[in-house]
């Protein structure tokens with residue numbers, strides 16, 4: 618399993634054991650994390666699954682690809698550690714990942 622800590626938009630921390638191969642967004646939705654709307658269901662077409670990757674984890678998670686970057690233009694308060702959580706696939710390499718949900722999605 619891959620351990621995740623997601624700080625929700627209301628400040629509550631969610632500690633989740635996730636299956637490798639699933640996405641961060643899928644686990645946030647399954648655990649009813651406030652602030653992750655994921656309107657397009659993971660198709661990289663809505664930008665309502667926006668998260669900030671903890672600085673410590675940014676390098677290991679990596680940057681968004683060009684399609685994700687274009688979609689991030691529609692997200693609220695984008696920062697250099699912004700990612701769309703439906704595009705982060707979980708693996709043992711990012712076991713312990715920490716992310717934060719913005720105060721709102723758009």
Ligand code: FES
Nearest residue numbers: 657659663664703
């Ligand atoms: Fe729509 Fe991630 S769920 S872009």
